[in-house]
Structures are given as C-alpha cells and as structure tokens.
Amino acid sequence: MVLLVGLLLLLALTLAGPVRQWLEGRAELARLAAGSTAYDQRIADLEAELARQSDPDWTARQARERLAYVLPGDRLVVVVDGEVAEGDAGTLPEAPDTTPRPWYEELLGSVAEADG
Template sequence: MPRLFSIRVAVMAVVLGLAFVLAYPTLASYLQQQAELTQLRSQVAAARERNDDLQADLARWDDPAYVTAQARERLAFVMPGETAFRVVDPEIVPDTAPVEGAAPSSELDEGLTLPWYATVWDSVQEAGAAGDNEDAPATDAGTPSP
C-alpha cells in the first residue's frame, strides 16, 4: 500500500507542476496587463482633466472683460484718457533720480523706461543693421576702392 501512495503523490506533483508551468506565464501576463491598464486609465483621467482646464481657459477668452484684463496685464495697454503708472522694484531702480532731458546713463536704465515691445523692436532694428553691414563687400586696407 505505501507504494501506491507514493506513486499517486508523484503523479499529483507532476500534474500540479505541469499546470503551474502552463498557467504561470498566462497569469503573469494578465497581472502585467492589469497594471498597465490601471496606469493608462490614470493617464487618460489626467489628460481629460488637462483638457477640461484648457477648455476653461479657452472659454475665458470669450469674455471681453478677460481679454481687456489680459491686454492690460500682458501688454501694458491703457484705455483712452487713463494715465499709466509703472511701479518698479526698488532693488532694480538706481538711487539717483534721472535728470530731465538727459539721456539714460546705461542700457539698464533705458530698458526700464521702455515697454517690452519697444525693446523687441530695437533688437530687430539692430539685427537688421548688423545684417546690412555683413552684406557689404569687404575691402582690403591696401586696395583702393573705385
């Protein structure tokens, strides 16, 4: 009798081992796909939330008051008849007051008095002037020009 019992246990162990070998890759793949699915669902939820935020931002631009506020804030626009004041950080402003009619003492002072679009325009003009000088033919110092 003990011999039959050991054969049955051995057969059962082989069957269970074979079942584990066959089922483990499938189970591991299933668990990995479930983890990926959970991650992708969270990414979709985050993308939908970002989309909702962007739609809300886009809807704000339909409001004329918001457009006016953005123009005032970003571009320093003022309505006709209003006086624009610019508050400057005291750490950046020089301690000495500028003399009326005098040119700014440095490029830093000039940059503080100009709005951003004037600074951009000045840089475009400087770049154009530099490009004009590069297009001119180079002359040697020893060669006389006609």
C-alpha cells in the first residue's frame, strides 16, 4: 500500500511541471488571441482613415478648416485683434521695408525716442 502511495506521489510530482506549463501556454494563447483581435480592429480603423484621407474633397476641406487655405479667387477674411483684415486669395500684402539700418542710425533713433 505504501508503495502504491509512493508511486502515485512520484507520478504527481513528475506531471506537475508539464501540466503547469501546458496551462500557462493555454493562458498565453488566449491572451495573444485577444491581442490579435485588438490589432485587427486597429488595422480596420487605419484603413478606413486612409480611405477617407485619399478623398480629394476631404483633403481640401481639412486644408480650409485647419490651415485656413483658400483656393485662388476665393475671398479670405481673417479677424485680427477684433479688426477685419481682408484680401484676395493667392495675393500677399506688401511687406514693410526690412532692409537693416546701420547701427548708428538705430542708436540715434533709440536716443531720440528716449528723450521724447
């Protein structure tokens, strides 16, 4: 009888490791299957977004809304500090003269401004 109990105990100890590994493998397989489903959903979402972004109308609408782009001939109205600044699309306002003045003119201008 003791021999039978000893053999059963030896058999249980021998099988404990492989059974534990098998159970862990099954759990990992289930976890990976769930992750695969999440990746499949992400792929479907990205493909739908790519299809949407391939549409020229969607691209033009986004450029107008996000970047304030306009087509040539359209009228652009921008509110700056509560004042309306208008201009034709495709044209640029004249830039102020940005040629650098010599340092001594800058100094004299600064002194004259400080004197009031």
